[in-house]
Every structure is written in structure tokens, then in C-alpha cells.
Amino acid sequence: xxxxxxxxxxxxxxxxxxxxxxxxxxxxxxxxxxxxxxxxxxxxxxxxxxxxxxxxxxxxxxxxxxxxxxxxxxxxxxxxxxxxxxxxxxxxxxxxxxxxxxxxxxxxxxxxxxxxxxxxxxxxxxxxxxxxxxxxxxxxxxxxxxxxxxxxxxxxxxxxxxxxxxxxxxxxxxxxxxxxxxxxxxxxxxxxxxxxxxxxxxxxxxxxxxxxxxxxxxxxxxxxxxxxxxxxxxxxxxxxxxxxxxxxxxxxxxxxxxxxxxxxxxxxxxxxxxxxxxxxxxxxxxxxxxxxxxxxxxxxxxxxxxxxxxxxxxxxxxxxxxxxxxxxxxxxxxxxxxxxxxxxxxxxxxxxxxxxxxxxxxxxxxxxxxxxxxxxxxxxxxxxxxxxxxxxxxxxxxxxxxxxxxxxxxxxxxxxxxxxxxxxxxxxxxxxxxxxxxxxxxxxxxxxxxxxxxxxxxxxxxxxxxxxxxxxxxxxxxxxxxxxxxxxxxxxxxxxxxxxxxxxxxxxxxxxxxxxxxxxxxxxxxxxxxxxxxxxxxxxxxxxxxxxxxxxxxxxxxxxxxxxxxxxxxxxxxxxxxxxxxxxxxxxxxxxxxx
Amino acid sequence: xxxxxxxxxxxxxxxxxxxxxxxxxxxxxxxxxxxxxxxxxxxxxxxxxxxxxxxxxxxxxxxxxxxxxxxxxxxxxxxxxxxxxxxxxxxxxxxxxxxxxxxxxxxxxxxxxxxxxxxxxxxxxxxxxx
Numbered sequence: 094x095x096x097x098x099x100x101x102x103x104x105x106x107x108x109x110x111x112x113x114x115x116x117x118x119x120x121x122x123x124x125x126x127x128x129x130x131x132x133x134x135x136x137x138x139x140x141x142x143x144x145x146x147x148x149x150x151x152x153x154x155x156x157x158x159x160x161x162x163x164x165x166x167x168x169x170x171x172x173x174x175x176x177x178x179x180x181x182x183x184x185x186x187x188x189x190x191x192x193x194x195x196x197x198x199x200x201x202x203x204x205x206x207x208x209x210x211x212x213x214x215x216x217x218x219x220x221x222x223x224x225x226x227x228x229x230x231x232x233x234x235x236x237x238x239x240x241x242x243x244x245x246x247x248x249x250x251x252x253x254x255x256x257x258x259x260x261x262x263x264x265x266x267x268x269x270x271x272x273x274x275x276x277x278x279x280x281x282x283x284x285x286x287x288x289x290x291x292x293x294x295x296x297x298x299x300x301x302x303x304x305x306x307x308x309x310x311x312x313x314x315x316x317x318x319x320x321x322x323x324x325x326x327x328x329x330x331x332x333x334x335x336x337x338x339x340x341x342x343x344x345x346x347x348x349x350x351x352x353x354x355x356x357x358x359x360x361x362x363x364x365x366x367x368x369x370x371x372x373x374x375x376x377x378x379x380x381x382x383x384x385x386x387x388x389x390x391x392x393x394x395x396x397x398x399x400x401x402x403x404x405x406x407x408x409x410x411x412x413x414x415x416x417x418x419x420x421x422x423x424x425x426x427x428x429x430x431x432x433x434x435x436x437x438x439x440x441x442x443x444x445x446x447x448x449x450x451x452x453x454x455x456x457x458x459x460x461x462x463x464x465x466x467x468x469x470x471x472x473x474x475x476x477x478x479x480x481x482x483x484x485x486x487x488x489x490x491x492x493x494x495x496x497x498x499x500x501x502x503x504x505x506x507x508x509x510x511x512x513x514x515x516x517x518x519x520x521x522x523x524x525x526x527x528x529x530x531x532x533x534x535x536x537x538x539x540x541x542x543x544x545x546x547x548x549x550x551x552x553x554x555x556x557x558x559x560x561x562x563x564x565x566x567x568x569x570x571x572x573x574x575x576x577x578x579x580x581x582x583x584x585x586x587x588x589x590x591x592x593x594x595x596x597x598x599x600x601x602x603x604x605x606x607x608x609x610x611x612x613x614x615x616x617x618x619x620x621x622x623x624x625x626x627x628x629x630x631x632x633x634x635x636x637x638x639x640x641x642x643x644x645x646x647x648x649x650x651x652x653x654x655x656x657x658x659x660x661x662x663x664x665x666x667x668x669x670x671x672x673x674x675x676x677x678x679x680x681x682x683x684x685x686x687x688x
Numbered sequence: 689x690x691x692x693x694x695x696x697x698x699x700x701x702x703x704x705x706x707x708x709x710x711x712x713x714x715x716x717x718x719x720x721x722x723x724x725x726x727x728x729x730x731x732x733x734x735x736x737x738x739x740x741x742x743x744x745x746x747x748x749x750x751x752x753x754x755x756x757x758x759x760x761x762x763x764x765x766x767x768x769x770x771x772x773x774x775x776x777x778x779x780x781x782x783x784x785x786x787x788x789x790x791x792x793x794x795x796x797x798x799x800x801x802x803x804x805x806x807x808x809x810x811x812x813x814x815x816x817x818x
Contacts, residue, residue, distance in 0.1 A: 098774075
């Protein structure tokens, strides 16, 4: 009986198991079926919503594009239409923190009141420096007025001397007072208009715009264009030849200048040591509070002179200006280090560039219209014509609320080159000493022993990172500005984001690169006048200086950085990952031997 | 017709009928004056007593006999009941009940027999494995 029961239990167990399995299978099938149906229904609903939102987004984009087009048209109306002709205007006396008083004569007052000139009052001279130096909100207009004043002072000083230098001695200036006044007025007009082609945030968009127009000086490019297209009539009506002003401001057209004094004016407005720099250094130093940038303007203008060449009068400095010039160049590079290329300003300008590149309706924002916007208007464009999920909106908001990206890594390729050069020199000197001792067949002296036993790299010496090969490849692209300024740094950003485990579409990493103009400081065009037998000759700054050349080269190397920035809302672990990824990408791995 | 009682009420009815017939037969014999050494009343008393004893013994043995008959002739039905009980037991084990409870049986003797077989089996298992 027991066996029977066991047999029954076994059979029933098997049957029960089978039945339960079948039931579970059925239940699973049923649940799966239900889940599938639910999933399909939800998917269909989501698809429907997606279709709806795509349609809505498309309509919103269309609407945004329409609104943007209208807004840009309105903007053009504001700045390009000089509707009201001025019957007659009085001279304008303007108070100024640097020059105390700037005079705009009545005959050129219409130029000052032209909307394109007044637009400069809405473009900050130092773009995003106000994020670091909140008082640095002075504008391109105040700077242009300062340049006006400097140009006037310089010409008055040159005319007061009563002569110009020449290879055959001092030659008297034969100009009559009305001619002198006309030249001063011309110089002031050129000075007033020299920055007219600046887009929003001044040089802030240079890398983007220069890549678009394939020109390293986009402000000059647009400036002469504006004068030719929109200001010609006004300038001509003031008794100044607009074409002449264009030739003064456009370096490529200087050979076409017919009045010898126009060359002097063009040198005054745009040369390595011009009245433009003299104003912006002092003004920027004053407005930021960085006293390192202050220079003695009068010391320069008093030492300026004309040098009569072949059908042109060149701007030269008397030799006594040398200490002031070296100081100015040092002050300028110091200002670059501490203000003009301050990391916050650099990344903010790059964020602005990226915001434009990522702007969803970028096609509706032509370059000409972009350049014509003002600072605040451009930031408002990002907020008004993109949505909060767009990169351009996020960047625009970050810039508006002073939350630019933070620096996590930087590399200075030229510092490394200088370091290697220095070490090569030390090595060479050691070798030379060894050879000398060997040749003289003697024991080294105590001092020589110290020199010979000294390590090539000191224990606490900082060794600049060795740049990776891709930086050399990037440096070779100086002729292709789009590749150099935009495409390659963007590719690096994506690569770093990928290796740091960040979603690249959110653009949480930014790489900034120095502009091509930063590669070599242009100082060779500063001219001095030197007395020789029977007359005078021009000598170049580089022929006269040794020590300062080294200092300025060192400063230029310091300025030449490739930097990696990251969004402010990341954690310390993510910053570390970005730092490591950037270091891996941009520098060569090497073992430093300090023996 | 099955050779065993399937319901407890049927068995009880059979027992009662058998006793009734026997009692009636005894009473009839007394009244017919079947000659014995006893007088009528005594004889009746002894006869009834014997029948009552018989009844007691009969009712005690009919149940085991019926069990034997069920196991012998009602195998198919018994197996069906055993399978039902086994199903209940297995289901309860699968459903993680703490102890196995065999079903109560009121009237069905085949079912009772099936339960009894399981009781025997589990007692045997318990004795074997402690």
C-alpha cells in the first residue's frame, strides 16, 4: 500500500507540477501579452505626442525665425538709417575720465551723431572683462573719443615742433593753419571711426567672424564696409573725403594715399605704437583698476614727430621715448595677461561663439546682421529665440548671470619650447666646460664642479607639459581660420567629453585657443629717428633693444595658452575626469628625470 | 451492484435492518412456542440479549470487512479518491502550508478508506524516519 501511495504521490506531483507550470506559462503569456499591448499603446501615444511636439516645435521655430527676421530688420532700421539730416550742430564738449575734455567740432558733429557711431555706445570696450572687473563697462564710443583726443594731441605736438625729420636734416612744416586744422579734423574723423566695424562684444567674436570672412581683422573689414556703404554721404557733407578715410583705415589701401600727411595720420591711428593703444591701455587700466596698464600719454605725444620719406610723412619717435615705449609694450602685454586674455573673458567669448554656432535658427542670423547687433541685444537674442534646452540659451543665460565655465586644464606650448631651449643651452655650456677642462688637462675648480654636477632639471623646477602632436598639427592650420579657430577645438571638446564620460551634445566642455595674431608680437614697425651725419635716419625698435625683447618674448610665451574649461555645475570627480582626459589628449606622456 | 458499502448511512441501514429482521424472527419464534427448557419470557430475554451481542459484534466487524471489500473490489474508485487526496496534499505543500491536513470524511466510506490509507502511510513514514 505504501508503494501505491508513493506512486500516487509521485504521479500527482508530476501532474501538479505540469499543471502549475502550464498555468504559470499561461499567466506569463497573458502578462506578456498585456504588457506588450500596454507598451504598444503607450508607444503609440508617445509617438503621437512626439509628432505633435515636432509639429509644434516646427511651428515655434518658424514663428521664432519670423520674429528673429523682423527683429533683425528693426535692428537694421535703427543703426543703418541716418534719417534726420542735421541742420547745424554746435561743437560738443565731452567730459572724459582719462582726457577730462574731448572736443568734437561742429563740422564733424553729424558723424558723431550717426547711428552707426552711436551704436558703439552699446558695445563694451572689454567685452566680458566686466565679469571679472565689474567696473570695466566702458564702451567703444568712449574709447573712440579718447583716440580722437590723442590723435589731436599728437598732431598738435608734431605741428608745434614746426619741422619734420628727413635724411637731409630738419625740414620746416610749410602747412598753413587751415590746412593743419583740416588734417587734425581728418585725423579725428578717422579716429572716431576706427572701431566702427566692431560687432557685439568687440573682439569677442573675432575667431568666429574671421573664420567666416577669412580675414584676421574682421572689425577693419566691416568698418571700411560701413563707411563706404552707410557713412560716405555724412562724412562727405562734413567736408572730409570718405574715400580718403577708408584709405587711411584700410592697411591694404594705404599705398593709394595721395597726401603725404595722410600716411602720418594712418600711422597715428593704426600702427604698433598708435594713439589707439595709448588710449585703450590707459582707459582699460583706469576702468578695471589694474594700474599696471597705465602709461604716460603726453610723454609719447610730445616725442612724436614726422619723418619725410618718399611722398609720405611717417610717424617716428624721438630716441628719448624709448623708456616710455618699452614701458608701454610691457604694460600692454601685462594687460593682456591679466585682463585682455583673462581666463574668464577668454572662456566667456568662446561661450558666445559656441552659442552662435549652436543657435537653432542660425541660418536666420546672417553675419551682417549679427555684426550689427549690440552686446545686450545679442544675449537677448539667445534667450528670446531659443528654448531653455538649447545650448545657446544655456550659454546666453550663463553669460548674463556671470556663470561662465571654469578652467580645469591648460597647456603652454611656447613655454615648453622656451624651456627645452634653455635646457639645451645649459647642456651645451656644460659640454663646452667639460671640453675646456679636458683640453687644459686640469682638475675643475670648485665653481666648475658645482656647475658640472648641477642637474639639468632642478628638483623643485616646474616642467611645462610637452604638447601632443595634434597641437603642432593645429598650429600648422594658421591659414585655414575655420579649421584652426572652430573645427579643431570643437573636435577636441567632443573627444575630452567622450573620455570624461560626459554627453557631448550638452557641450559641457570648452577648449579655447590663442588667436593667430598672438603668435608673434608685432613690434618691428616702431620707428625711431636717429641723427646721422648730414641728416636723420629711421631705426627700428628691434635694432635698439636687447633686454626688453627677452622680457616681451617671455610675456608672449606666457600668453600663448590652450585652455580647457568645464560647466560650473559639475562635481569635483567630473572635473578631475575632464582634467585627465584633456591632459591625455593635449600633452605627451613623458618621464621627467631630475638626476 | 458494488460488493461493498460506499456510504456510512447505507451500512448503518443494513445493520439496523438485519437486527430488525433477527429480532422479529426471534419474537415470532417465542410466540410460536418453540419448545425450550426456558419459559417464554426468559427465553425472550436471552434471545434478545444474544441478538444485541451479535448486533454489537456485527456492527464492529462490518466496518473492517467493508474496508477489505473496498480495497478488494473498489480499487478503481479508491484510487480516484486517493489521487484527489494526494492532489490536495501536494497542492498544500506547493502552497507552503506548514502541515498537511487530511480531509474530514462524513459519509463516504471509500473516501474514508482513502484517507485511512494515507494515514497509515504517513504513520509508517513517521515511524521509519522518526
